[in-house]
Amino acid sequence: MPSGQTHDRITLWSLPVVAGIAFGQTQSGNITLILSGAYLFSGLMFGPDLDLYSRQYQRWGYARWIWIPYQKTVKHRSILSHGFAIGTILRLIYLAIWLSILGLFFLGIAQFVWNVGWHWQTWWETVKRSLTHHTTEWIALCLGLELGAMSHVISDWSHSTYKRQQKQKNRNLPPQRGKIVRKKETGDRRELREPRELRKLREQRKSRKS
């Protein structure tokens, strides 16, 4: 597969194209920003390679440990991490579970220390309202995340295909005869060698004469 650096480059170079198409289709700065941001986030931090020790994983900094159980469960380049839509959906669910656990933990502390009030009903109403009022924004977010993941998967796939073809090509080539590689001698060396050869010849002649 391509290196992390190549994946980063592909994400960064394709970003203007994604943003251009998004703006061309929606004519909305907000949607373009959300989609491009999600695309960038997905390409650099939230992509399929979170299933192994990668740049994407390292970018989570102190919070990267949350991806360790994911790496242990999902095999690298399996359909669960690199598959179309399923990879992003599973990562989103996984992240949501962690955010809920951490959220509940901090909420528990806040309730205990500052007596902060919390109602599931109100929270659920807010989520529902956001989903219905900002449906396009949510779709742009999900689309951006999926596009970022797919640009990764496509470059993984084309790299593997190219490598496979190269291997096949090398296999089809006739076996090479043992090449004789001779070091080129520099002029100086040849000159240095000649007297020695001459000496040898002289010695041979001498021995024949005697």
Ligand SMILES: [Zn+2]
């Ligand atoms: Zn990958």
